Amino acid sequence: MTVQDFETAARTRLDPVHADFIAGGAGDEITVRANEEAFRRLRLLPRVLRGSAVRTQEVTVAGSRARTPVLLSPTAFHKLCDEEGELATARAAAAAGAIMIVSMASTVAVEDIAEAARGAGADGAPAPLWFQLYLQPDLEFTEALVRRATDAGCTALVVTVDSPVRGAHERDLRNGFLDLPDGLRCAHMVDPHEGGRVRSIAMSPEISWAHLDWLRGITSLPILLKGVLHPEDARLAVRHGADGLLLSNHGGRQLDTVPATVELLPEIRAAVAGRVPVVLDGGVRRGTDVVKALALGASAVGIGRPVMWALAEGGEKGVRRLLELLREEVDQALALCGACGVQDLTPDLVRAPAWGPPPLPLPGADTARPGGVVS
Ligand SMILES: Cc1cc2nc3c(=O)[nH]c(=O)nc-3n(C[C@H](O)[C@H](O)[C@H](O)COP(=O)(O)O)c2cc1C
Numbered sequence: 001m002t003v004q005d006f007e008t009a010a011r012t013r014l015d016p017v018h019a020d021f022i023a024g025g026a027g028d029e030i031t032v033r034a035n036e037e038a039f040r041r042l043r044l045l046p047r048v049l050r051g052s053a054v055r056t057q058e059v060t061v062a063g064s065r066a067r068t069p070v071l072l073s074p075t076a077f078h079k080l081c082d083e084e085g086e087l088a089t090a091r092a093a094a095a096a097g098a099i100m101i102v103s104m105a106s107t108v109a110v111e112d113i114a115e116a117a118r119g120a121g122a123d124g125a126p127a128p129l130w131f132q133l134y135l136q137p138d139l140e141f142t143e144a145l146v147r148r149a150t151d152a153g154c155t156a157l158v159v160t161v162d163s164p165v166r167g168a169h170e171r172d173l174r175n176g177f178l179d180l181p182d183g184l185r186c187a188h189m190v191d192p193h194e195g196g197r198v199r200s201i202a203m204s205p206e207i208s209w210a211h212l213d214w215l216r217g218i219t220s221l222p223i224l225l226k227g228v229l230h231p232e233d234a235r236l237a238v239r240h241g242a243d244g245l246l247l248s249n250h251g252g253r254q255l256d257t258v259p260a261t262v263e264l265l266p267e268i269r270a271a272v273a274g275r276v277p278v279v280l281d282g283g284v285r286r287g288t289d290v291v292k293a294l295a296l297g298a299s300a301v302g303i304g305r306p307v308m309w310a311l312a313e314g315g316e317k318g319v320r321r322l323l324e325l326l327r328e329e330v331d332q333a334l335a336l337c338g339a340c341g342v343q344d345l346t347p348d349l350v351r352a353p354a355w356g357p358p359p360l361p362l363p364g365a366d367t368a369r370p371g372g373v374v375s
């Protein structure tokens with residue numbers, strides 16, 4: 001019945017160590033909880049008598065058209081949840097017309113995921129696939145991977161920039177979950193030049209804006225930055241040619257105690273001033289969460305853990321059901337808000353507690369947003 005039900009069901013099927021890997025976050029998991037709590041604290045203020053009989057959920061983000069504003073954020077290791085792994089996920093996403101962001105740490109290669117998605121797209125239309133990248137200090141390797149994703153038909157790159165080092169996942173440390181089980185590997189990290197040796201993904205503190213400039217120079221695909229939280233970095237991202245932001249705190253898995261993403265959305269939107277789309281992920285569990293984020297200016301929202309739970313609970317069918325459920329809930333919320341589609345969702349439909357920017361103005365920041373009503 002609900003997105004949260006998938007977690008309960010999945011836990012009866014998953015190795016508890018793997019369930020902890022999925023559910024867990026960094027440190028005290030303060031940010032993990034904050035993401036969901038922030039959505040619960042927001043209130044919707046609907047409009048009436050607007051004639052909202054015909055409703056659509058279509059969106060276009062960074063040039064990719066989708067039948068739903070809910071996209072699949074990149075999550076690693078789908079074969080922990082289902083034998084078919086990312087193939088099952090891709091078929092379900094394609095059937096729903098949802099954008100799937102393939103993780104660089106996927107257990108199936110992007111070429112095979114693309115083929116599965118092509119076979120399952122509704123109305124013969126290819127479902128958009130994006131590719132998530134951790135920029136590797138080995139630029140030759142990174143460039144080869146970008147080519148692979150491009151040749152496989154991915155229509156955007158999502159560069160994760162919140163991981164100069166890996167977050168401290170204490171559940172995994174306690175459980176001794178430090179490596180993939182035998183037989184599973186990161187499909188993109190197998191090096192054909194080195195006899196099939198599997199490289200590890202480097203989370204590298206040396207990565208800087210210069211690397212982004214380099215990436216901008218080698219690809220014409222749209223580039224979205226995932227994990228920008230500071231408004232000044234949002235401005236810098238635009239200046240460095242980013243085509244969009246995925247406003248994310250990695251589901252609370254990197255720096256603990258950062259704010260909930262939906263709390264930051266108005267500030268980040270103000271910083272980019274409409275120049276690039278902002279997608280949000282973190283804690284989206286209900287159709288009303290989707291509507292709140294869209295009303296506050298997100299172009300789409302991503303879900304991470306729910307996809308893993310649904311995959312563990314019912315494979316491809318599970319993920320299909322998850323996406324259907326969210327479609328139904330979003331449709332219901334749109335109707336009740338008097339909206340025919342995403343374009344009708346405006347900030348006045350949301351009442352927010354007084355979050356607001358820090359007490360001292362940021363240099364150059366737009367500080368004209370008082371607490372209270374978001375407008
Ligand atoms: C099990 C798991 C694996 C993840 N793997 C990746 C990854 O490979 N790359 C990445 O950029 N983000 C990764 N993330 C973060 C997600 O893309 C996303 O930001 C987060 O899960 C959204 O929050 P939610 O789980 O509350 O929906 C992962 C998250 C989880 C839970």
Ligand SMILES: CCCCC(=O)C(=O)O
Nearest residue numbers: 075076105163201250253
């Ligand atoms: C190298 C795997 C990265 C997975 C990840 O990003 C996460 O677990 O949050």
